[in-house]
Amino acid sequence: MSRLSRRVLSIDRSATSEMSAKASALKSEGIDVISLSQGEPDFKTPDYIREAAKFAIDSGRYFSYPPTGGYLDLREAIANKYAKENNVPYKIENVVVSNGAKQALSNAMLTVLNAGDEVIILAPFWVSYLAQVRLADASPVVLNGKAEDGFKVSIERIEQAISKRTKAIVFSSPCNPTGLVYSKKELEALAELILHYPDLLVIADEIYEHINYTDERISFASLPGMFDRTITINGFGKCYSMTGWRVGYLAAPKWIAEGAIRIQSHLTSANCSIAQRAALSAITGGLDSVNEMVNEYRERRDLVYSLLKEIPNIKIDLPKGAFYFFPDISHYYGLQYRERQINNSIDMCAYLLEVAHVAVVPGRAFGDDTCLRISYAASKSDLHEALRRLKGALGDLRGS
Numbered sequence: 001m002s003r004l005s006r007r008v009l010s011i012d013r014s015a016t017s018e019m020s021a022k023a024s025a026l027k028s029e030g031i032d033v034i035s036l037s038q039g040e041p042d043f044k045t046p047d048y049i050r051e052a053a054k055f056a057i058d059s060g061r062y063f064s065y066p067p068t069g070g071y072l073d074l075r076e077a078i079a080n081k082y083a084k085e086n087n088v089p090y091k092i093e094n095v096v097v098s099n100g101a102k103q104a105l106s107n108a109m110l111t112v113l114n115a116g117d118e119v120i121i122l123a124p125f126w127v128s129y130l131a132q133v134r135l136a137d138a139s140p141v142v143l144n145g146k147a148e149d150g151f152k153v154s155i156e157r158i159e160q161a162i163s164k165r166t167k168a169i170v171f172s173s174p175c176n177p178t179g180l181v182y183s184k185k186e187l188e189a190l191a192e193l194i195l196h197y198p199d200l201l202v203i204a205d206e207i208y209e210h211i212n213y214t215d216e217r218i219s220f221a222s223l224p225g226m227f228d229r230t231i232t233i234n235g236f237g238k239c240y241s242m243t244g245w246r247v248g249y250l251a252a253p254k255w256i257a258e259g260a261i262r263i264q265s266h267l268t269s270a271n272c273s274i275a276q277r278a279a280l281s282a283i284t285g286g287l288d289s290v291n292e293m294v295n296e297y298r299e300r301r302d303l304v305y306s307l308l309k310e311i312p313n314i315k316i317d318l319p320k321g322a323f324y325f326f327p328d329i330s331h332y333y334g335l336q337y338r339e340r341q342i343n344n345s346i347d348m349c350a351y352l353l354e355v356a357h358v359a360v361v362p363g364r365a366f367g368d369d370t371c372l373r374i375s376y377a378a379s380k381s382d383l384h385e386a387l388r389r390l391k392g393a394l395g396d397l398r399g400s
């Protein structure tokens, strides 16, 4: 009988951080591993944001506990951004700043879920949704989009999955891991469905908001009737290249925001004061540096797409957002490298890491075992070399 809590036993360690740890361990042995496993920009945080952090330190004004929900001026700046850019009239009272979007999501789940509740997760999904729902004692109901539908889940399937116990639906758009972006029409159809279920909430994870290569940028809460039904999740890590600073937030109806502050007041208090001052300068500093990074991501996406297309028997779509490819490599399952048999995405990623020295993440961690996730938040030269190795390793697999 394990002495660990049922809560811990119900979850695994995050597959993305596990794969990154394995890659780092091999690197420390002197092996030339290229890591495309972490969902992490490789750019430095822009200068003006770093300067704001230095200024905050030198001013000597930010060494005490910040207010639990975040500094008021940062919450106000976030609310203003949503009002101005996203057409969602959030106010300070709707915004709660946390240790990354990860904590914002956890706060959201802990605030609205009870034991026995169900949460519909549109899959392929970001790894932590499943664990976060379980940590809140609720049950995930996973709906898998198929590769041939661009991984999108139809409204009909969502409606069929809604039960009396369904409390929320969670998804990311732009999506980690597939890069899909739900269109305005598709989101409007979902909003119409939600209106038929007065207690149903949507947790809309918009953390890749700016890394979107389409002309549509829709915040779910801006759709008719959705302000009161949406918990918007966002953060600074991905778009401003600030993952290590750990600043994310939720924006939601006041009753939910207040609940999240209550939870956060016991779990962590506010997040780091200096990181919050840096985030304030990021969100009020315009989008020039964000756009520069996004242009570079677009070029890398096109590069990786052309390189992946040269590999026989893998299925891919051109992603519309985020910085990932999620190719279907299941054609290679059942094949062997020497004595080593590849039967699923876990075997495949172990093979690619140990033999080709490329770290990517098994699709199984995102709810689809036929695929693997490749992050292209890496230099073009690393991407070239990693894709060369990947092609070689897949080409070395043989039938028994």
Ligand SMILES: Cc1ncc(COP(=O)(O)O)c(C=O)c1O
Pocket (backbone or CB within 6 Å): 039, 099, 100, 101, 102, 103, 126, 172, 175, 176, 205, 207, 235, 236, 237, 243, 246, 247, 248
């Ligand atoms: C879809 C999605 N949501 C949330 C997060 C968590 O972001 P943060 O680093 O701000 O906690 C990530 C990070 O990988 C993500 O990809």
